[in-house]
Amino acid sequence: MTAVEAVKTVPMLGDEAVAEAVKDCDVDVVSAYPITPQTIIVEKLSEFVASGEFKGEFIPVESEHSAMSAALGASLTGARVFTATSSQGLALMHEMLYNVSGLRLPVVMAVANRALSAPLVLNADHGDMMGSRDSGWIQFYAENVEEIYDRTIQLFRLSEDPRVLLPSAINFEGFILSHDMEGVRLLDGEQIRKFVGRPKLEQRLDPENPKSFGALASPDNYYEFKMQQVEGMKAALGVFKEVEKEFHAFSGRRYGAVDAYNTDQANRIVVINGCASGTIRAAARVLNRGGDNVGVLAVKLYRPFPTDEVVEHLRDADSVVVMDRSVSFGAPSGPLAADVKSALKSAGLDTPVMSLVYGIGGRDFSIEDGKKVFAMSKDKGAYGTTFMYGVKN
Amino acid sequence: MYEPIKGLKELPTDEPLAPGHRLCAGCGAPIALRQILLAAPKDTVLANATGCMEVSTVIYPYSAWNRPWVHSAFENTAAVASGIESGFKALARRGEGKEHPVIAIGGDGGTYDIGFQALSGALERGHRFLYVCYDNEAYMNTGIQRSGGTPLGAWTTTTQVGPAEFGKRENKKDLMGIVVAHRVPYAATAAISHWRDLMIKVRKALAQDGPTFLHVLAPCTRGWRFEMAKTVKMAKLAVDTRFFPLYEVENGVYKITVPVPNPRPAEEYLKAQGRYAHLLQPQWAKQLETVKKEVDANYKRLERLAQFTSPIPAT
């Protein structure tokens, strides 16, 4: 029996899948603070602490800022570290995200995306992670529960690679995925442990070789230190391919930086990230069965942005609609749309791009909505603006 | 238990803090940190908040620390220390390293105010580490602005003195009281002038299997406005006038480690520093009385606490 055949499918929530992955990845320290809808991650991990299945240290910190701070401290000892948060919690740890990336620490984080206050809402949109997209973290978006499980495992390998050494986050919609029960084909613990190995951080707090971390820089060198992170991000694109290849070898599963449906043939393509990728893909399939010719490009790796792959898949399209599940106030388009437009323009392509905002504050997006979006994409006059899809009048 | 402090000659000769840092001439903070680290084991690991001590000691590409050291932000030192302690613990448990003493270092700004929450959390969680607050009684690094640790009546750039104001209107937060309320095994105040008392307290603290706290008075020649050669004298005066009593609290039991039965007059302390000069003027006579009363009341409170919490002798 191969490793793939030996696994069993277990029904679990998105949050639970994260905890299951962390349990088997030889994580040394988890420091986390509860926030809806991430709470089940920390609760499940606490169960694993009590059962003895999670053998690391669990720090029930008193805030998210402290969660990332403790993660930073623990990571510097050479330990493998994990945390999880959402929305306000991510916003609260914002300065620490930059710190962790600047210190080149391979912290892994799960974000159950939830819209930001005010006003307060518990439901999903990508506003939280988009608000931190420039922090120097590698960012993935998942479409289903098994992908959340797989990505969490992959992230430890990717972040800890000496050519990368950047923290990474797996994003998935709060409630829609975090509390969604799906079957996950769990992988064998031994195989996972072999895949992730043990962290081998050269730069760490070691009394045998005392070093100082977090120096005061100056205008003479700060820029170059940031370039080191830029280069780490660039390298991550290539290292990611290797990681996926290794992961596929023992799991039989692979996702890619993007998922392309019918992009080689389609006239009109929707670009999207997050779980609505599946929804819009289902709508596209229905429309294509009815004679239309549309495509969907799901962006799974958001930072570093897989520019070349995105451009390749969109090169032959007549028009592109980019769907953003967050509002960038005062901006000419949504964040993902801005990245796509910029990528196309830099490649010398003049393709009309529509920025379409949807699903804000957990507003539902159905297959019917998907069909409507494709219908809108036929209207040449609708391009060049940001359309707020689904907002009530 | 802990290794007693015999004398200066028994202390290590290799310096935990290297010279070449950019702290002001006569700064009290490095005196405090040197004494603390000379008393602590050689494999001590440090987490340092943003502030004077941090920004002046690690200016790329130089570092004055002969110990593993990390700085990340202003308000999170206790949280970073918690992570370091847990990291070592987890790694040691799987045979991938040893545990080491962890000392978190924060100024009064990074402890009384912005770092307060992280400190409270770390104390409540019971991590094994020593938190050192070096107190120069204002946000000195950013230019002498008031903090929760600035004493009553002191001038700072954000508690200016004029016809309408006499300096800081609020009393210094009772940081020790707050820490002791977390039921930590050991907490103590210390002053750079009383090096032996300070070092014994450091060793006592590090011997505990839990969170401990050291509140060290580190006079600031620039911010308090006194001659740079007088830093150690100023600390001694603070103790001798009861402005900064030296005491320890071991599992809730208070003990004044340097009793001051005959305090020197408060005016001696106040007139020695520019930040208090205005208090000796006639228009602030009432405020001066309040300052003196508070200092006296605080010391008497500690005496009563020492009596009240003293262990009942076995019969």
Added chain:
Amino acid sequence: MSRQSLSEAAVVQGGNSVEYTTTGWRVNRPVIDEAKCTNCLICWIYCPEPAIIRHENAKVTIDYDHCKGCGICEVECPLKAIKMVREP
């Protein structure tokens, strides 16, 4: 400094600040009267730098590369064995 000479993530080797001299900070310099000095080490425990060097078989000496001339040693020396004199 070139990009190549920078360390990854600005990590600094501990204790190398000895290579940075603060000698230029001084207005006055301490001079120890060896005859009066008993090597009690009080100046050493109170020096903020530290710019006072302990020796195996000799009395303390001043590290003039790093002394900032604060004068704490002169004030604290119990034997009055240290004098602050104007920098030449």
